[in-house]
Structures are given as C-alpha cells and as structure tokens.
Amino acid sequence: MTATQSTSPAWLTEYRALAQQTLDEKALPTSTDRPWKYTDVSALDIYSLKQLETEDQAIRIVSCPEDLVVRGLIDSAHDPELEQKIQANLGHLIPADEDYLLAANSAEWTNGFFINPKQGVQYTEPLSIEIDLSKRSATIFPRILIVAEANSELDIIISSTSIEEEALVIAALELQVNNSARLAITFANNWGFNTKEFTTLRAELADNASLNISTICIGGAIVKHRYDIHLNGKGADSRVKGVAVGDKTQHFDFMTVQEHNAPNSSSDVEIKTALAGESRAVYYGITRVSEEAKGSQANQENRNMLLAPKAKADSDPVLEILTNDVSRCGHGATVGPVDAEGMFYLMSRGLNKRAALRILVGGFLSPIVDYLKDAKLADTVRATVNDKLQNASLD
Amino acid sequence: MTTNENSSLLEITDLATSVTERPDVKILKGINLSIKPGEVHALMGPNGSGKSTLALTIAGSPTYTVDRGNVSYKDEDITHMAADQRARNGIFLSFQYPTAIPGVTLVNLIREAIKARTGEDVSAREFIAQLRETLGRLKMSEDFARRYVNDGFSGGEKKRAEILQLGMLRPELAILDETDSGLDIDALRTVAEGVTTLRDPNMGILLITHYERILNYIEPDFVHILVGGNIVASGDFDLAKRIEGEGYDPLLRELNISEEEALI
Known part of the structure; x- marks a missing residue:
C-alpha cells in the first residue's frame, strides 16, 4: 500500500481491502466462465511487471475543456464538496469482490480520475486523455469515475500507445449518466505488439441520457473490452461502435451487455473486425430487454472479415426479449x-x-470510422489501418 | 509497347474454358476472334451462349479456367495473366452486373484505379478537373461520383458508373458486357453517346448485346453470333439487323445447328 492510500477515507480503505482480499482468494477467470471462453488469461501474472508508483506517470490529460472538473480520485474523495458524490458512485457498478481482474484494478489503482461534467453545460472541446507506456514496460491500473450531471454534454477521447516490450493494462471505468446528459467516449488504441489490455466499462443511464462508445483497436497482443450498459431511465440511448484490425497473433475480444430496464430505451451495438495473419476476434454480446422496457429498440451486429486463411473469429450475439412490446429488435x-x-x-x-x-x-x-466525431482522429485511423494492411500477412 | 496499325489489339485463338469450381461445365468451345485498334465488334447470342464468360475470361476472372487456346493482347500472351495486370495494360470490362462496394466512393475507386494504372498519384486538382470534364460529357453530376460504388444504384446508374470509369481510365480495349440491358431508351442513348464521346479513335471495343438498338449509336464494324460456346457466324451490321428482325432460329436452321448443340 502506498502512502496516499493510507490516508483514504474509511469507506474507500474498506473497499480496497475487500478488493485485496478478493485478489488473495479468487483465481483468474478460466474458459469455463462464459465471458472468457475464447480468451485465455489463466497464465496471466499481473505482478510479473513493474508497477508504477502512480499512474500519473503514464496517464496524462492532453487537453481539457475550460471549466470541466477532472481530478484525481483520492484528491476528490478528500474534497468535502465532492466526497459524497465519490462515495455514492465509486464501486457502485464495480463491486470490490466480483472477479479477479476487477478486484486487481480496485485494489491497485493509485490515482484515478474523477470527471464531472457540470449540469447543463455543453463542453464543445473534447477532453483528451493519453495513456502512454511508450517509455517503459509496466503494469498499470487506470481507474476512471465519470458522473455526467443532468443536461451536460461531453466528448472524451482516450488514446493509448505503448512500447514493443511487454505491458499490461487493467482498466475500469464507472459512468453515471444523469437525466438528458450526453456522454461520448472514444478509445483509440494503438498499443505496441506485446501489450495486454483488459478494460471494463460499466454505465448507468438515467432518463433520456445517452452514451456513445467508439472503440478502435489496432495494436496490442490481447485486448479485451467489456461494456456493460444499464439503460435504467426511460428514453435512455446507448451506442457502441467497435473496430479491430488484426495481424500476426493479435487477439481482440469485445463483450457487450445492454440491459434495457426502462421504457422506450434504445441500444445499438456494431462491432466490425478485419483479421489478417493468425489474428483472432471474439464477440460475445447480450442485449436484454426487460418486461419494463416497453417500446424499446435494440440492435446488435458483429461482422468479421477474414483476410487470411488462419485468421479466426467467434461471434455470439444474444438477444433476450422479455416484453411483448418492442418497437424494433434485431441482431446479426x-x-x-x-x-x-x-x-x-x-x-x-x-x-x-x-x-483491392x-x-x-x-x-x-467506414460506417464506424466515419462515425467518429473527431475528423482528425478519423483520418489518423484510416491512415493507420491502411499502413497496417500494407504490411499485414495475407497468407 | 506500341501497337502496329495492322496488328491485332486482341487476338483470341481456339479459346475453350470451363467453370473453375466445376471443371465438367465447359462453356467456350474454341473461340477465334481478332480485334484491331479502333474496331468495334458486336457479340450477340441467345442467353447462356457464353457471352459474359468470354468477357470475363478476357478480363482475367478466376471464375473461369482456360482449358485450351490462348488470348493475346498487344502481341503478348495474357492467357494466364492476373486480372489487375491486364487492367493496367489497358483492358477494361464494363460489367453486366457490377458489384456494390459499400463504403467506397466512385471518386475514391477511380482515383485508386488511375494510380494503379499510371503508377503515380495524380494531383487532386488535376484529378478533379478531369473528373468534372468527364462527368460533364456524360451528363452526370458530381454528387453521383461521390456515392458508394454501385451501392443502392438502379440498373441504369450502375451502367453509367461503369461508363464513367471507362471515361476516366481510358482503356485501349473496352469490353462492354450488356451495357445496354436494363436501360430505357433515354438512358441507353446517354450511355451510348457517352461511349462515343469518350472513345479514343484507337480504342478497340467488344460490345456484347442482346439487342441491335445500341448498335444504332455505336455502329459495329463486325458482328459475331455466339451460340453454344462457338462463334457460328460473323458478318457486318446487316447480320445484327437480321437477328433483330427474325431472332436466332432461322440462322441456326440455316447453319444446321440443332437445339441441343445451341446449348452449352
């Protein structure tokens, strides 16, 4: 434990102690756990690499809109004005004792981010965060808590790079999107070839709240992104767009859970991969429309293009509809x-x-890349994909 | 490579093909055809006689395998040359059923194709100028060129998109596979006039059609009748007019070709 942690508020110390206990008692997931069926992490040693003293060394704010609250989590937890908000939301969607990797994040993060778009404020500039492991081989545990206040509007771009040596990233994001707030998050991942990343994002959407997630996966050895979205407010809207371009032995795993718990909510998931060499993609998605979610719309699509004979993809979109009254639901x-x-x-x-x-x-x-709000990022992604395919193994 | 005025642009000798995935299905059974620069050859024939197979085989489609004979272009044997190399050498196929390429605009495709053909990137300004000029000559809008290739196009739009590519790529040999089918009379005129305006005097054309009407716009020097995988008759425009007037049956009877032989 670091010095900062010992000064945490009691509730946080308790949460982290439980996470530590979970780490000691639980094992890494195995292929018998459905979310990990095709992604083998049984041999992963999360302590084999050096840990950073603080994640600040690897995570930096590139640009931040004026007037947006972005602070360290511990720091925020000590602020009397913020503590309640932090306590109510941190660990709310990610319990300390759920599973090994989440517990690892909950126990080991050092600094974390608290992002708090103000009520009624539409931030025109995006918040740009960079995870940069380009200078060191290390394990990091990014932790982000976002509470988007009612009627706020914010775009967040998280771009990631790393060295070719080993690196490990175990990230967790908790999002509270309040009434009519709009939040967009773009993950632009261009890890080095030996980086493993396991990211879990969980979000709760209130009435008419909207969440847009766009993910571009180009680098990395193993990259697993899991998004669990709880559409708890009526008219809530969730969109997940993901792209992966694989080569060599790269392994990409997307998992999405869309829980429709309120009327007229809508969700749309579209994951597309293009796989060269011996790369592999996995998609497992559940869209559940509960009895309360009358008049909801849900769409789930996963398309995988195999560019080489040894490339492989497994796709399992699941749609569970528990109400007779849906406006449109589909999957493919x-x-x-x-x-x-x-x-x-x-x-x-x-x-x-x-x-050709x-x-x-x-x-x-293009339906996903063109959808990226940041035109410059879209251009960069097109160029990077192009370069990657120029050298990718097609045999 | 320069082509001697008297030598052939395309020389097909005893060409026999089968379907690559079904080698027992023989389609062309010994085609001979010679096209010189500037000549227009019309190829007519009933459905299923092998017209599109011939077009696709000249373009290098892997769907068909050459069992016998050869195809030579500008004095080079191209029988086993890859499709992209044939295109870069100046052969262009206007498809009967052009494929949709969602997410890729016509402009993007044409620019990439020109880059591939010339080996260098044309400047954006030069390209746009050339595109606008060609669009103008074809009475097409720039918006049309910014749409995704054949994605949601009507039959007529698909054929116009093919002719736009023809105009921009300026091939030496153009194979027009039923470019007229599915077009109403106005669209037919636009497309046919387009071909005429864009045509280089040295461009050889193989025009595959069911109907004689397009030939009123693009007058052929030679007309060939393909039946059952064989060219059974060759002549001038009058042959096309005769087919238009009386169909294929009287000709087949005259040539002593049974119905069975007329099938592939």
Missing part, C-alpha cells in the same frame, strides 16, 4: 472471407490484391 453476426466478387471488380480496375483489399476493408469499416 457474420464471419467470412473477403468478398471474391468485390476483389475481382477492384482488380479488374487495375488494383493489385493488396490494394485495403479498399474493401476501408469501405467495410
């Missing part, structure tokens, strides 16, 4: 090679196989 999954007709069409225009493939993949991913 595809795993397949590149469209041969499209390839021939492009090659008949003079494009070689790789160029780049064009097809670019087109395939």
Whole structure:
C-alpha cells in the first residue's frame, strides 16, 4: 500500500481491502466462465511487471475543456464538496469482490480520475486523455469515475500507445449518466505488439441520457473490452461502435451487455473486425430487454472479415426479449472471407490484391470510422489501418 | 509497347474454358476472334451462349479456367495473366452486373484505379478537373461520383458508373458486357453517346448485346453470333439487323445447328 492510500477515507480503505482480499482468494477467470471462453488469461501474472508508483506517470490529460472538473480520485474523495458524490458512485457498478481482474484494478489503482461534467453545460472541446507506456514496460491500473450531471454534454477521447516490450493494462471505468446528459467516449488504441489490455466499462443511464462508445483497436497482443450498459431511465440511448484490425497473433475480444430496464430505451451495438495473419476476434454480446422496457429498440451486429486463411473469429450475439412490446429488435453476426466478387471488380480496375483489399476493408469499416466525431482522429485511423494492411500477412 | 496499325489489339485463338469450381461445365468451345485498334465488334447470342464468360475470361476472372487456346493482347500472351495486370495494360470490362462496394466512393475507386494504372498519384486538382470534364460529357453530376460504388444504384446508374470509369481510365480495349440491358431508351442513348464521346479513335471495343438498338449509336464494324460456346457466324451490321428482325432460329436452321448443340 502506498502512502496516499493510507490516508483514504474509511469507506474507500474498506473497499480496497475487500478488493485485496478478493485478489488473495479468487483465481483468474478460466474458459469455463462464459465471458472468457475464447480468451485465455489463466497464465496471466499481473505482478510479473513493474508497477508504477502512480499512474500519473503514464496517464496524462492532453487537453481539457475550460471549466470541466477532472481530478484525481483520492484528491476528490478528500474534497468535502465532492466526497459524497465519490462515495455514492465509486464501486457502485464495480463491486470490490466480483472477479479477479476487477478486484486487481480496485485494489491497485493509485490515482484515478474523477470527471464531472457540470449540469447543463455543453463542453464543445473534447477532453483528451493519453495513456502512454511508450517509455517503459509496466503494469498499470487506470481507474476512471465519470458522473455526467443532468443536461451536460461531453466528448472524451482516450488514446493509448505503448512500447514493443511487454505491458499490461487493467482498466475500469464507472459512468453515471444523469437525466438528458450526453456522454461520448472514444478509445483509440494503438498499443505496441506485446501489450495486454483488459478494460471494463460499466454505465448507468438515467432518463433520456445517452452514451456513445467508439472503440478502435489496432495494436496490442490481447485486448479485451467489456461494456456493460444499464439503460435504467426511460428514453435512455446507448451506442457502441467497435473496430479491430488484426495481424500476426493479435487477439481482440469485445463483450457487450445492454440491459434495457426502462421504457422506450434504445441500444445499438456494431462491432466490425478485419483479421489478417493468425489474428483472432471474439464477440460475445447480450442485449436484454426487460418486461419494463416497453417500446424499446435494440440492435446488435458483429461482422468479421477474414483476410487470411488462419485468421479466426467467434461471434455470439444474444438477444433476450422479455416484453411483448418492442418497437424494433434485431441482431446479426457474420464471419467470412473477403468478398471474391468485390476483389475481382477492384482488380479488374487495375488494383493489385493488396490494394483491392485495403479498399474493401476501408469501405467495410467506414460506417464506424466515419462515425467518429473527431475528423482528425478519423483520418489518423484510416491512415493507420491502411499502413497496417500494407504490411499485414495475407497468407 | 506500341501497337502496329495492322496488328491485332486482341487476338483470341481456339479459346475453350470451363467453370473453375466445376471443371465438367465447359462453356467456350474454341473461340477465334481478332480485334484491331479502333474496331468495334458486336457479340450477340441467345442467353447462356457464353457471352459474359468470354468477357470475363478476357478480363482475367478466376471464375473461369482456360482449358485450351490462348488470348493475346498487344502481341503478348495474357492467357494466364492476373486480372489487375491486364487492367493496367489497358483492358477494361464494363460489367453486366457490377458489384456494390459499400463504403467506397466512385471518386475514391477511380482515383485508386488511375494510380494503379499510371503508377503515380495524380494531383487532386488535376484529378478533379478531369473528373468534372468527364462527368460533364456524360451528363452526370458530381454528387453521383461521390456515392458508394454501385451501392443502392438502379440498373441504369450502375451502367453509367461503369461508363464513367471507362471515361476516366481510358482503356485501349473496352469490353462492354450488356451495357445496354436494363436501360430505357433515354438512358441507353446517354450511355451510348457517352461511349462515343469518350472513345479514343484507337480504342478497340467488344460490345456484347442482346439487342441491335445500341448498335444504332455505336455502329459495329463486325458482328459475331455466339451460340453454344462457338462463334457460328460473323458478318457486318446487316447480320445484327437480321437477328433483330427474325431472332436466332432461322440462322441456326440455316447453319444446321440443332437445339441441343445451341446449348452449352
């Protein structure tokens, strides 16, 4: 335990002690746990790499809109004006004793972020956060708590880079999106080749609240993102868009849980992957429309394009509808090679196989990449994907 | 490579093909065809006679395998050349059923294709100028060129998109596979006039059609009738007019071709 932690408020010390106990008692998940069926972490040693003294060394705010509260979690917990808000929300969606990796984050984070968009304020500039492990091989435990006050509006971009040596990132985000607040989070991940990342994001959406998550996964050895969204308020709206482009032995795992607990709520999940080499993608998603969620809409789509014979994808979208009154619910999954007709069409225009493939993949991913609000980021993503495909193994 | 005026642009000799995934399905059974620069050859024939197979085989489609004979283009044997290399050498196929490429605009495709063909990126300004000029000549809007390739296009729009690509890529050999089918008379005129305006005097054209009417706009130097995988008759425009007037049956009877032989 570090010095900062010993000065934490009692409730936080208790939470972290329980997390520590969970770490001592529980084992890493195995393939018999459904969310981990295709992603093997049984041999993961979260203490094999150096831990940073504080996550500040790896996480920095690149730009912050004026007037937005972004502070360290411990620091905020000591602020009499904020403590109650922190206590009510930190650990609310992520209990200390749920599972090993979440407990690891809950026990080990050192600084964390508290982000608190003010009521009624529409921040025009995005909050840009950078996770930078480009200079050291380490394990970090980013922890972020966001409480978006009613009628606020904020875009957050979290971009990540790391060195080619090993790095491990175990992140947890808790989001409280209050009435009519709008929150958008973009994860732009370009990890080095030996980074493993396990991120869990949990959100609660109040009446007419909206949450947009966009995730771009390009780098990393194993990247698992899990988003659990509780649509608890009527008219709440959740959108998850994800892209992964894999090569070599990269492994991407997306899991989404959309819980419709209120009338007229809507959710839309769209995950698309393009996989070269021996890379692999996994999608497991559950969209549950409860009896109370009358008039809701839900859509879940997962499309995987295999660019090489050894690439692989597993897709399992699940839709559970417990009410008779839904306005529109659908799901779909595809795993397949590149469209041969499209390839021939492009090659008949003079494009070689790789160029044709780049064009097809670019087109395939464009509904998600074009959807990124930040046009500059969208351009960067297009260029990065293009470069990656230029050298990716297609055999 | 320069082409001698008297030598062929395309020379097809005894070409026989089968379906790659079903080698027992033989389609073309010994085609001979020679197209010189500037010539327009019309290829007509009943449904299922092998017209599109010939077009796709010249373009290098992996769907068909050449069992016998060869295809030579500008004095080079291209029988086993990859499709993209043929395109870069100046062969263009306007597809009967163009494929949709969602998420990729026509502009983007054309620019990539020009880059592939010339080996260098054209400047944005030069490209746009050329695009606008070609669109103008084809009476098409710039918005059309910014749509995703064939995605949600009507039959007529698909054919116009093919002709736009033809105009921008300026091939030396253009194969137009039923570019007229599915078009109403106005669309047909636009497309046919488009081909005529865009045409380089040295461009060779193989025009595959069911109907004679497009030939009123793009007058052929030669007309060939393909039946059961064989070219059974060749002639001039009058042959096309005869087919238009009386169909294929009288010709087949005259040539002693049974119904069975007319099938592939």
